[in-house]
Amino acid sequence: MVKWRQQVSKWMMQKLELPADIVMDLPRITMIGQLHIYIENHRGVKAFSKEELRLNLINGVLIVKGNDFVIKTILPEEILLEGKIDGVYYEELNNKDPAQKKTK
């Protein structure tokens, strides 16, 4: 059932040209150089330290690594993080190894 819904949304995204983050409830990440990272559609903070921020997603965890992190603002679905960002990683629920998405 879940798989069938995912497939329908994938089909809608491709055929109707709807933005992926809205249709599939994926996080939208905006970065300004290494200074700021702005993440929408998160599901709460899992862990936070000076060097690492772990955010819950619908199916997985988003990991931001860097130095001198400060959470500038946090709202139910949005978060603005400041500091020196080194990389953003995804960790899927069924797969423990972090799958690399972006590296600086």
Add this chain to the structure above:
Amino acid sequence: MKKFPIEPIYGYVKIGIIGEHGESIINECVARDIPIWEIERKDDYSMTANIFVRDIKQVKQLLKQKKCKIRFLKKRGSPFFLLRLWRRNGFLLGLAGFILIIFLLSNMVWNINVTGADPKTEFELRKAAAELGIKKGQFIFLLPNSRQIQQKLTDKMDNVTWIGVTQKGTTYQFQVAEKEIPEKAKRLKPRNLIAKKKAIIHDIFVKRGQPLVSPNDYVQKGQTLVSGFIGKEGEEKLVPAEGTVLGETWHVVHVTVPLETNFKTYTGDSKKRHYVSIFGLKVPVWGLSNGNFKHSKTEENKTPFRFIKWELPIAYVKKDIRETDGVKRIYTKNEAISVGKTMAKKELQKKLPDDAKIIGENILQVSVSNGKVNLSMHYQVIENIASEQPITSSKENE
């Protein structure tokens, strides 16, 4: 991306959260709609964050549930700022007092300069000005304006023809034009006396020099009356000619007298109103009635307040409303003529030197047109017609 623009308006505090599960506290705050920002981790067991003052109670409860401790680190925002300012109210009072003092000092007379007067006149002028209230330390807005000061001072001072009054900031500048009494030339140069205008010689009195005309002679303008050459032929000497030559001269004066004149006279009844003008808007301060006069003349006197060298858009305005009476004066033709005669005489006397004598007057022409009487008067006057003409060196050689 939403921030909290009201942060500085409401007070907020920086708190330290000590204990494990810092992240869960963040999540709880977000879930309960408690704004929280500037979250920073210090070490494994502590974090700092900013929250609003009004949320402190809720956050405290939350921390108790999670078995964390709270430390207040900094108080920020306008309520705390104002509280701090209030605690240092001496400073505030000092600031207000300073501005007030500067304001008062900017509206005071600080300097009175007098130019163009000799020490005696200057002393008298300063005394007269002090009587009007112009002295050091007086408030400028309590003084009459420059034009009125000028008028009053000129009236008071006899030995002065004109006084210019300018007010530059806190300084009053008086420019004086003194009546010049020419000093008599001690050493006179050789000269002739010649006629100022055409006349019939009435009397001649020579102190020095050789008279060339005698009474009842008709002289033209510029004719030599008393020569500076004296002595026998061959032994001629040059002297400065001195003397008085009285001659009968003729003058024509034209005057116009309207038969009907409207006059405005003050009844003596007046009302004063005081305003403070702020950006051109006049706010009445004292004196609310206009006097309900039928005819009146209003005089406005505006003194802007100053701050250091700037003129503030605030000014003190004094309004004088004086009741007037309309009076109509009507002359008959004969009355108009007699009034015209005295007017013409006065006008002539203004033009003549003080020692001149009017010996006869005749009406040349009278005409009435457009409600006006036009009068031409002819006068016979006895006056000194001698005027000095230096003898130049080229003449000397002749």
